[in-house]
Amino acid sequence: MTEFRPTRFEILPTVIKNLLIINGLVFLAQNTVGVQFFDLNKWFALHTWQSSWFKPWQLITHMFMHGDFGHLLFNMLALWMFGAILENLWGMKRFLIFYFACGLGAALAHMLFLYNDLQPIAKALYEFPIEAQQQLIDNPLFKLNEPTFGASGAVFGCLAAFGYLFPNTLIYVYFLVPIKAKYFVILYAGIELWMAVQNSAGDDVAHIAHLGGAVVGFLLVYIWNKTNKAKFY
Numbered sequence: 001m002t003e004f005r006p007t008r009f010e011i012l013p014t015v016i017k018n019l020l021i022i023n024g025l026v027f028l029a030q031n032t033v034g035v036q037f038f039d040l041n042k043w044f045a046l047h048t049w050q051s052s053w054f055k056p057w058q059l060i061t062h063m064f065m066h067g068d069f070g071h072l073l074f075n076m077l078a079l080w081m082f083g084a085i086l087e088n089l090w091g092m093k094r095f096l097i098f099y100f101a102c103g104l105g106a107a108l109a110h111m112l113f114l115y116n117d118l119q120p121i122a123k124a125l126y127e128f129p130i131e132a133q134q135q136l137i138d139n140p141l142f143k144l145n146e147p148t149f150g151a152s153g154a155v156f157g158c159l160a161a162f163g164y165l166f167p168n169t170l171i172y173v174y175f176l177v178p179i180k181a182k183y184f185v186i187l188y189a190g191i192e193l194w195m196a197v198q199n200s201a202g203d204d205v206a207h208i209a210h211l212g213g214a215v216v217g218f219l220l221v222y223i224w225n226k227t228n229k230a231k232f233y
Contacts, residue, residue: 012080013087015096020076023151026064027072040065042140045147046107048114050122052137053145063103065149075151082158089165098161098220099154102213106153109212118144153209156192157217160185164221189214 012020030040046062047054066072087095121143125136136142162169163185170178179187189211196207 051144082162102157103154105216106209106213110209113208153213156213160214160217161221
């Protein structure tokens with residue numbers, strides 16, 4: 001049985017390094033330029049299809065934005081822990097394809113969920129007078145304009161792939177508690193599913209996006225690894 005214990009940033013392959021840098025720079029921009037001069041959330045965070053703020057490029061750009069430093073730190077640490085191993089295993093090109101495929105899968109799953117969840121609000125909007133519609137359409141507090149951002153969907157894809165390829169590798173939760181990767185992934189996915197079903201008021205975490213990224217990651221690695229599974233153990 002192999003073991004995986006997170007240590008210092010000793011292994012930093014090219015794609016992972018650049019993703020860390022870009023995410024850090026974008027977060028800096030969000031908290032400087034994005035506060036003073038330009039609403040980055042409006043243009044680059046992900047918005048539901050029913051919002052007038054939705055733009056196609058947001059399916060990609062939202063993956064480089066984060067809500068706060070804790071959000072950024074958690075995602076980047078997880079990306080390094082699991083993504084670096086995958087990039088070293090696959091190489092830059094395949095890992096980059098994998099990463100963005102998981103991010104897109106997560107975004108689409110989240111968008112489908114939002115479309116269904118927000119459809120009553122979208123229908124009600126057009127029952128208002130034109131003047132009221134115009135005020136709501138460009139109001140950042142309007143429910144349809146709530147932004148979604150973060151690399152979590154792509155990171156969950158990396159986690160799912162790691163759990164599939166290295167099921168018996170030990171992950172040290174909080175650097176102390178050892179748990180096999182396959183159980184860690186199943187447990188984490190179960191928690192996300194339960195939280196998504198609960199859909200508690202005030203819970204602004206995109207649980208469906210996390211699950212979408214994990215499913216895409218699992219399917220991709222399963223297809224790629226279908227004929228040579230043994231080489232990864």
